[in-house]
Amino acid sequence: MGSYVPTTAAEREQMLSKIGVESMEELYAAVPREMLLQDGLDLPAGLSELEVRERMTALAEKNRVFRTVLRGAGSYRHFIPAVVKSVTSREELVTCYTPYQAEISQGVLQGTFEFQTMICELTGMDVANASHYDGATAAAETIPMCKDRKRTVAYVSAATNPQVIEVMKTYCFASNTELHVVPAKDGRTDAEALKAALGADAACFYLQQPNFFGQIEDAALLGEIAHAAGAKFVMGVNPIACALLPTPRELGADIAVGDGQPLGLDTAFGGPYLGFMATTGALMRKLPGRIVGQTKDVDGKTGYVLTLSAREQHIRREKASSNICSNQALCAFTAGVYLAAMGEAGMKQCARLCISKAHYLAAGLEKIGCRLKYSGEFFHEFVTETACPDCRRRILDALAEKDILGGAEVDGGILWCVTELVSKEKLDETIATVKEVLHA
């Protein structure tokens, strides 16, 4: 048992005597007696480091790590350069607090400023914040950025990751905001339905690009429809896809958000990831969360500080539009290191590998009789039609036997995802395995 307390019994006595009390118990004099735990917590005894290591390792070993992953749906296994972990495991970076004392926090502040710049570059937007919890909460927090007294209703495409829609619904339940889901047709947002749905009270329309089914939406058209109705156009984007796809800015978005997990973060059973949020200069002061700005010190030397803080909860309290305090700073720093390591060429190559390999797998599966459920252009995810759940099960089980985590089951099909990590051989093996099941 250890509690990382260095104090010896003798030191404790000296300290108590300096304080002027007899015992540790006296320090808790304000706590009503009847409330104190008489026999302590009902917990196991503490363990030595050796025992803890055994216990935690045993838990880790009960999990199965697939050699090959063809599942995305909001969490993507990509290649992580060695420098990323090496840099981001430095103790100063891992153990420091939010950079309130700017003079001794320039490293975190500058790293965040660089991250903000890179997110602006990826999305084409003017400003970005220092991160949000994840892509879903970032999406949900765009709604209060767009609402005003007259425009109070939010819209989201049905082709959005269902978990993102769920989180948006929770946030809207909180703020008593109406949220409408705009239907999809053939795996993409139904533009006519959007046009019909948006009223004079429409605050914003959220579109995921590529959408949950991997399909590339006609974002420019949908953005025009949103703007024509006077609503803000919000895009949720995949940061790897951003390297190849037209930017949210080019497509007319007022706000671009997304989950930064693909940028050098492990899938880690769902977290920690990071949300990124970027917007136009016009909406800059509506961004929630921390923002780092460049300035000068008293000697005229360039430095960085947390800025525009009067937007935030610690100053604006109940008038703040968001309560966010801690974000995912280290994850944002990690994404920055990843983007620096990849560079423009690396990002484009990564995106090209993803899309090319996804199309190779899709074509291979089509050739053996799988039908693609949707007809539109896609990025690195696509859905094959496999209506019967039992058949889906058999395909996924057969792949699992080959140490391949197959696609995610979605309504009437399987949602596949291919990243740069999967070699042609593995894709061929996947196709052959599915073929065996289908033709058995």
Next chain:
Amino acid sequence: MKLIFEQGAEGHCLHLLPACDVPEYQLSAERTAPLHLPHVSENELTRHYTALCRQIHGVNDGFYPLGSCTMKYNPKIDEEMASLPGFTKLHPLQPEETAQGALEALHILGTELGEVFGMDAVTFQPAAGAHGEFTGVLLIKAYHTDRGDTARTKIIVPDSAHGTNPATAAMCGYQVVNIASNDKGGVDLDALRAAVGPDTAGLMLTNPNTVGLFDPNILEITKIVHNAGGLCYYDGANLNAVMGVVRPGDMGFDCIHSNLHKTFATPHGGGGPGAGAVGCKAFLRKYMPGPLVVEQSGKFGFEYPEKSIGRVKLFYGNFTVCVKALTYVCTLGKEGISEAAKNAVLNANYMMACLKEKFDMAYDGPCMHEFVMSLTRLHHETGVSALDIAKGMLDFDLHPPTMYFPLIVHEALMVEPCETESKQLMDEVCGIYCRLYDMAYTDPGALHTAPHTTPVRRLDEVGAARNPVLRYRFEA
């Protein structure tokens, strides 16, 4: 320091990815906007970030008594366990039967923290403290909504509260009723009695409160709110003072969040990722965000609570942060948890005893795990402010205490040493604090211009806010 965009040169890069081994696919419309990212070699890249890290003060670099933030030592074994591939390489949507260890880890942590909190169910979905508050207040909202009790539109918050409390209540659609604190920094019972009524949805409270004192009227406080039909939310920011000694559930609270990155020793990472575990009493469990981890005859799986408020985040929260917290809880166990709390309180009282000979304390002791000094007199007598003293500490390689919080104390410095600091270090630090105090009288000018030895000196925050430069601009 140069930005990474100003390092290296066009053509410098890392060699990371292979050539494409399948036919290359071109999209019908591709990006035409330029994509400016750094051009650096691996050597240039690592040197840049190493240089940045040298300009950061972490817990490993020295004393970090940031009040209300609980900057305790972050054990290395916790980091190592959280980086086991059996945890980091799991896909969140892989079949439950292939992630039994991960689910079991969450289940154990939920059970053990439930015991520490005195609560019946725990979720790890919230990513941070404020996110936990949001989740907890939504449980309260769902409870009233479910009962058809729609007249409850107000949340009571003491004026000493963290800004996240009123901001959370507002985000959840509530009107905030601020109530004044009494002269001991606690809840003014008369003000509370006057504030509650049929429109009270609940109370948000930190106990020990933000001035570092345990509110001796806590049972009366929660009773007043319950009698009015409201629920009580415990902000666990200061749980480190009382864990294993007294439980929020036994104080009369209905739900709680705990910052695993404070109390349970997971590192802060410069402002996250944290984790905001939320616990609740059995009657609120059905409103918890889904999914919750459940055990059935030795198998672990997910369950969506019947009347769930819905998801608050993707997947199951900041999972590997939870792995670190579990490693910590297993290490401390039954005895270690209360030992940590008691020593956190001992250390704070010891520093307060050492400092009160010079500094004015905002409230008479004993304190819990932190205490607040008010430098109003010093400011009045010397012109040296709490900010000046804090900046003076930087020249001694010390991270200053929290400044100007809570708002109800003028010229506040809030000191939280944590249990992992030694008497020797605290003696040394108190010596420096006292030296700075004396300097305020002998050489105030040096404090007005401090710090002098840091990588940059005081920065122009006004200029930064008036003319925001929030990104690097590349030459066209």
Next chain:
Amino acid sequence: MNFPAELKYSRDHEWVKMLDDTTALVGISDFAQSELGDLVYVNLPVAGDDVVAGETACDVESVKAVSDVMSPVSGRIAEVNEALDDAPELLNSDPYGAWIFKVEDITDFAELLDAEDYEAFTKEEH
């Protein structure tokens, strides 16, 4: 500290300059700007919105604080001073030139003081 005699002042530290019987310019007093410190942003109200005497019309931000600007009159916002968007520092350097908003169709007033009484009031406040 400057208290121009031709203006009226509210106890919330706003000044009012009547342009005619039902139209006025509103800003914050020299005393207010000096208490607030360096202002970095003005959340301007929206033209066309109604304001009520004694209630919040908009707010001003310093680096560490937000302060409400209470309307000293009831009426409708006719115009806002957009120059403050880019130059909030005008509130510090020229508080009586830097009007924040113009109200028209004024129907009611908060209790307004003349310069002499207001100056006395600020001394009590301090």
